[in-house]
Amino acid sequence: MINKCSKINSEWIEQIFGLSSSIFEESLIYLETQSKATAKKRFDEKYQIWSKQFEGIYGKNIEERLFLKHTYLAQIHLILILIKFFPDKNPKPLFKFYKEIQNEDYKKFDLAEFSFFNWINLDENIFKDVHDSIGNFSFHFQDLFCRIYQEIFYASTRHKIGEFYTPPSLVYKMTLDSYQFGEKILDPSCGSGSFIISIMREIIQSNKDNNAKLSALNKVYGFDINPLATLTTKSNILLNLKENWNKELDDVKHDFPNLNIYILDSLFPQEEKSINGKIDVNTLYHDFDQIIGNPPWLTYKDLLDKAYQDKIRKLADDLNIKPKSQYITHIELSSIFFYSAAKKFLKKGGKIFFVVTKSLLNGDHCFKFRSFALFKDLEIWDFPDNYFFNVEHICLKAKYIGENKISIKEKYPIKVKIFDENIDLIKITEYSSLKIKENGAKIIKPMNELKIIEKVEESPYKKEFKQGATLVPKSLVFFKIEKEKNDSLIISSDEDIISRGKKKWRIEFYEEEIEKLFRFATFLNRDMVPFYIKKYRDVFLPIKKEDFEFDLEHLKNNPYAYRFYSKMNTIYKEKKKETSDINDLFSNLNYWNKLTKQINNKDFLVVYNSSGSTIKSSVIDTTKERIVIGSQNYYYSTDSINEAYYLCAILNAPILSKYIRVIKSSRHIHKRPFSFPIPIYDEKNEAHKKLALTGKKSHSLVHDIVYNNKRIKSKKVRTLVFHKLKKIDVLTKKSLFK
Incomplete structure (x- = not known):
């Protein structure tokens, strides 16, 4: 009461x-x-x-x-x-x-x-x-x-x-x-x-x-x-x-x-x-x-209506903030609101003040947004520890000037207020950009962090690492084994997958039968800790093991798998987004051929997570069993075990994660590690050999740690291998940041 x-x-x-x-x-x-x-x-x-x-x-x-x-x-x-x-x-x-x-x-x-x-x-x-x-x-x-x-x-x-x-x-x-x-x-x-x-x-x-x-x-x-x-x-x-x-x-x-x-x-x-x-x-x-508020934190790909997506893309183009084609699906609605609402409703000299995601400052898809073509007198409120939302965020304020040809360089540096969790002012500083052009600007950061970014030099490994396959919807293809027969398996849904899935895709199946030929192994981001994969999961893939190709006749010759795939494919078609042009389950699993191209993988895979605040990496030996990599991770294949552990060590280096946090967009890591000059492995380089050896020893150490505690988290693993990571940091600095 x-x-x-x-x-x-x-x-x-x-x-x-x-x-x-x-x-x-x-x-x-x-x-x-x-x-x-x-x-x-x-x-x-x-x-x-x-x-x-x-x-x-x-x-x-x-x-x-x-x-x-x-x-x-x-x-x-x-x-x-x-x-x-x-x-x-x-x-x-x-x-x-x-x-x-x-x-x-x-x-x-x-x-x-x-x-x-x-x-x-x-x-x-x-x-x-x-x-x-x-x-x-x-x-x-x-x-x-x-x-x-x-x-x-x-x-x-x-x-x-x-x-x-x-x-x-x-x-x-x-x-x-x-x-x-x-x-x-x-x-x-x-x-x-x-x-x-x-x-x-x-x-x-x-x-x-x-x-x-x-x-x-x-x-x-x-x-x-x-x-x-x-x-x-x-x-x-x-x-x-x-x-x-x-x-x-x-x-x-x-x-x-x-x-x-x-x-x-x-x-x-x-x-x-x-x-x-x-x-x-x-x-x-x-x-x-004045315009003030907290506009929707949606991206283009989150929109549920294809016609509305088309309208947003055209509006972004009209406002001259549409990103390059590879970033279209990442268009931020809040960036559209910032320009469009100001242009339509503000008087010249009017103010706009929004709560927005921090990706407007550091995402590649917002390069043109950062020209601030319609604005001047910019001000950023920054909250370093994300006090209010679980997504990195800022408040962005500006004065609307209309179609005024003020040079973009005159708008930088930008005044910034840093606040604590009580929204008490800690300090006033300035942010700028590493590269300012007339049609946009690269990442906006504090001046001291820009000095770190000056070290950015693309690694030759960047083009060699690939993103894994989109093994989704997980509920339709991940399974647990109920019973093994001679040539087939009795399978049911993986409860862990179902419990964590989106409500729309909480589709469960019980005691279905598939031929063993269609059982593959994979892992999820949460199954990996630094230097080690804790567990592998079973996944049904409608492909031939010898060439990773989808062959309908081959599938039909295996009636259990064909029946199961047909059932899951029907569910996929019924529940997929209307905005999606991917019309069958296999095409979704093999989006951009990211599944079938894995047939070319070599003996050793170096994998790391595609998102998160800290990188974790591991080496997978595929000589005994082929492992399929999912889209939550990036991978590189090599026949050299030393090269694999060399890369794994560098990717687990705390200093690399620290530098990546400076340059990455707010949500994803993607290929950011290779924005730093990770050199090609050289067997004659002593630092490279020491990194490879330390990577191998760390793998063995974490293997023993996980054996005794299968539920251990990455943070705890890093604490337990602190001395190894410290050594790796020294060697990484020597190899990358000379």
Whole structure:
């Protein structure tokens, strides 16, 4: 229960109404029952409308249960608004009003989005529980729904839609730093309304008179493509302003600011003649003093709609920030938002301030973005230890200047503020780029780190290392052996793979039979520690062992494998992304021929992880059994065991990981190790021979460590072989950084 002296905040809202609450459980049972009974017709009608709207966000695999959760939150919004705006009404008459308002009267509160969810009202007992839970308590002036919105909307879809909840402390710091009273300001992807509410709080708590405050409140705008987001933001505004606006208000028409929150795709506003039938989009172009927010952290390949992908690619080209063809799938939507929102909505001289991923500063795909062609007076907020998100992030601020031919070199170096976990300023410094051209800039880093990057010189090994095959969806091809027969295996799903897989691909099979010819060995990133592969996994591949080719006739001559492949191939075709042009399972496994080309591998493989903060590498002896390398790892094949352990030692060197962290993009390692001059192995070079010998000894040592502790992690292994790594570091410096 709420303490009598307390004010209700977002934590209380989550506790009272969140997915673990009794009110939610009771409501969902009621909604599920009604959706199949008396309200079925209305439910079906609204579900069709809702699903059409939300397919662009969730994809076509949306479920009725998600719609019920959205309905629940929408109904809670309406009930809370009624309780706050009509505090003198007892629960019974207020419930009657709540039922009546479901039809058209909700528009009185400017809640057009509610039309998606008004197929039913919660019953009187639930209504009373909500009323009793909130009563006459007051609210903290904050985003009241950030936590419950995150719970309901993000739970299974956060990665899909690229929304990341912005901590209130960061929202407050950004607002305090950038907002000036009376500015016309826009959050183009407003979510639950965190930035909107923070700005309104600054306005209300200022020492201006009420007329000035009302005028300033009317200049706060929010857009979002998601109707539940705009509904949540409006509910936030209504509850917070009713609580804190110095007027006795009984509805939103009496001295209440406009609710300038609209369902709109900020990247393509021109596709709407008017917003919600109320406002001409054209009147908002070049009309804002500031844009602030946290746009979606999606990349091009995350988008669920092929047509939308095409639009994004064209928009990136129009904005002159489209990357080279090999990086197209990595286009960051936040980079598109930064340029496009500013170009469409800001006045010249207006400011933009976004929370974005750090890859905008250091990703190869953002080279043109870093020309900052439309901007000047750039400022970066950096958070060295990633305090707020599990993805490296920054805040990026700039002044919009339009199509102005200011030389890119005049925009560097860039002012940078470094903050600690409490968002207290540690220091002010400058970042620059190693190479600045008129159409873009290479990686942006602190000046001292640029000195390290000056050592960058491509290794001849770069073109020799290859990425492994895309052995996905794993659930369709990885297996455990239940029983061995003479020429065949009885297999079932690998539970470890299923438990870690995406919900969409948690496909299980039981006691299927395949011929032994189609059993191959592989490993995952998590199966490797420095210098050693802890375990290998069984994987079904529909190829011939002698040449790694897919031969349908050969497959048909092995009826068990043919039947199993046909079954898995059908599942793949049914569940693959609509945006994918890969139409069968084998083509996916062999994308870019990364599977079949492994037939050419030599006796020894050097492998390392393609992503992570620290490199781990191992040597695999394939003379006894051929090992297939998956796309989580890069590999190099050689007939020289000494060359293999030489490379393995260097790739495990702590100094190499340290330098790679300076130059790599935020998410992946890829071929970054070979941006440093790793020389070709030379049997006559003493340092090279010592590295190879130390690599072999480290392999033997880690083999014994793993034998006694199969679950040991890479961090612990590094601690136990610290002295070996120290020696490797000395030799690596001698070989690479002379």
